[in-house]
Amino acid sequence: MNWLILIIAGLFEVAFAFCLSKAKETTGTDMYLWYGGFLICSAISFLLLIKAVQTLPLGTAYAVWTGIGAVGTVLLGIFFFKDPANFWRIFFIVTLIGSIIGLKYVSH
Template identity: 60%
Template sequence: MNWILLFLAGLFEVVFAFCLGKAKDSIGNWVYYWYLGFFISLCISMGLLIKVTKTLPIGTSYAVWTGIGAVGSIIVGIVFFKEPMEFWRLFFLFTLVASIIGLKFLSN
């Protein structure tokens, strides 16, 4: 169950990165709505991370959380913000995913 919560925490990290990107491109009152979404998803992500670190190792939890956020943010950047999809970027994204999976299997 804690691994599922950790995965959700990582997804909410992706959501707050997405909200930051949308706020940057918005005008008028929409900027404040995106910042509100950022703040809410940040609180949920941190709250879930705090919860899972009570039973999972802090180093593993934090590494997996940031890894999910990094991978998700890169994918969101490519899909929604038209960031470049280059070979080396995808190569290192793959190695990051492999490292996250490795940490999961090495964790008790």
């Protein structure tokens, strides 16, 4: 169950990065709404991370949390913000995903 909580925390990390990027693109009320979404997603992400590390090793949980955030943010950039998707970028994303999965399997 705590792995599921950790995965959800990582997804909220992706969401707060998305909100931050959208806030940068907008002005006025929309910008403040995106910043509000950033704050809410950040708080949820951190609270879920705190819950997950109560039973998971801190180093593993933090690495998985940041890994999910990194992979998700890069994929959001590719699909929504027209970031480049060249061979090496995809190669290292796949490597990072493999590392996250590996950390889960070697954790007790």
